[in-house]
Amino acid sequence: xxxxxxxxxxxxxxxxxxxxxxxxxxxxxxxxxxxxAHKEEICARVSAYYREHREERLGYAGxxxxxxxxxxxxxxxTYQMQHAEELRAQHxxxxxxxxxxxxxxxxxxxDKIRARARARRLENLAEERARDKARYQANRASxxxxxxxxxEAHREQIRAxxxxxxxxxxxxxRCARQKAERRALGAVPATxxxxxxxxxxxxxxxxxxxxxxxxxxxxxxxxxxGTNAPDNLIWCCLSCNHRKRDRSLLSFLILLHERFGxxxxxxxxxxxxxxxxxxxxxxxxxxxxxxxxxxxx
Ligand SMILES: [Zn+2]
Numbered sequence: 001x002x003x004x005x006x007x008x009x010x011x012x013x014x015x016x017x018x019x020x021x022x023x024x025x026x027x028x029x030x031x032x033x034x035x036x037a038h039k040e041e042i043c044a045r046v047s048a049y050y051r052e053h054r055e056e057r058l059g060y061a062g063x064x065x066x067x068x069x070x071x072x073x074x075x076x077x078t079y080q081m082q083h084a085e086e087l088r089a090q091h092x093x094x095x096x097x098x099x100x101x102x103x104x105x106x107x108x109x110x111d112k113i114r115a116r117a118r119a120r121r122l123e124n125l126a127e128e129r130a131r132d133k134a135r136y137q138a139n140r141a142s143x144x145x146x147x148x149x150x151x152e153a154h155r156e157q158i159r160a161x162x163x164x165x166x167x168x169x170x171x172x173x174r175c176a177r178q179k180a181e182r183r184a185l186g187a188v189p190a191t192x193x194x195x196x197x198x199x200x201x202x203x204x205x206x207x208x209x210x211x212x213x214x215x216x217x218x219x220x221x222x223x224x225x226g227t228n229a230p231d232n233l234i235w236c237c238l239s240c241n242h243r244k245r246d247r248s249l250l251s252f253l254i255l256l257h258e259r260f261g262x263x264x265x266x267x268x269x270x271x272x273x274x275x276x277x278x279x280x281x282x283x284x285x286x287x288x289x290x291x292x293x294x295x296x297x
Contacts, residue, residue: 178222185228188216196235204237206244206256213238221246 020027035042050057065072080087095102106113121128136143151158165171197214204211215238220226223246244252 181222185222188228188233192230196233200235204240205234206236206240209237211235211237215241217241217244219249221248224248
């Protein structure tokens with residue numbers, strides 16, 4: 001065998017490089033095939049390396065991000081926007097497979113997590129509220145169903161929360177004040193109550209739905225100087241009464257109108273039946289007109 005000479009190594013390398021340049025495509029294919037065939041092994045090796053050099057890597061990444069905060073954030077945002085579907089699917093899958101771990105963590109750190117969420121919400125309260133409202137408006141049926149399901153599933157907890165709330169000083173004081181105001185007005189005579197129920201005809205004058213659970217409403221709230229005079233009393237459904245709280249009649253009607261985007265019509269209450277445009281021109285006029293139309297006061 002002849003002596004390859006002192007430059008054999010360099011020559012071989014040059015040949016190899018030239019060949020690689022010519023056969024780029026082939027090499028890429030081979031490489032991909034190799035990767036495909038040894039995928040698990042390679043992944044294991046890479047993750048072992050990552051695990052071993054974790055601190056170091058995190059240090060690099062952290063330092064880089066600190067130095068390039070804006071561009072890193074922009075890159076992340078773009079990436080997230082471009083891969084939104086994929087990322088969502090990944091998160092859902094990850095959550096499903098780690099549900100127990102999440103639950104355990106939440107149980108252990110619930111207070112901290114809730115406090116952080118509350119603080120974040122308070123920081124952007126107006127924005128958050130607008131977003132909630134928009135979401136509700138866009139998905140009213142499903143949101144209502146979800147809320148109902150939640151209330152049914154957490155009935156005991158909700159009741160306990162309400163009880164705890166009633167025992168807080170502010171709520172107790174308000175309750176005591178309301179009770180005192182009611183006592184000062186005196187009881188509504190049973191005969192008056194009966195005649196009010198009769199006058200309602202079993203239909204709530206606010207929402208026009210048949211009254212299942214009825215309640216006595218002060219049209220002008222007691223807190224605004226309303227009395228137990230027959231003119232000021234009305235028999236309505238409990239949910240309307242709860243919704244009205246201590247609002248004036250006008251602001252309650254406006255609230256209903258804003259919430260449902262329409263006025264109730266006797267036959268099909270709260271179906272989006274809009275009043276003619278000219279009647280919507282001023283809310284106050286519309287509300288007064290509505291009161292007159294309902295003719296139950
Ligand atoms: Zn009602």
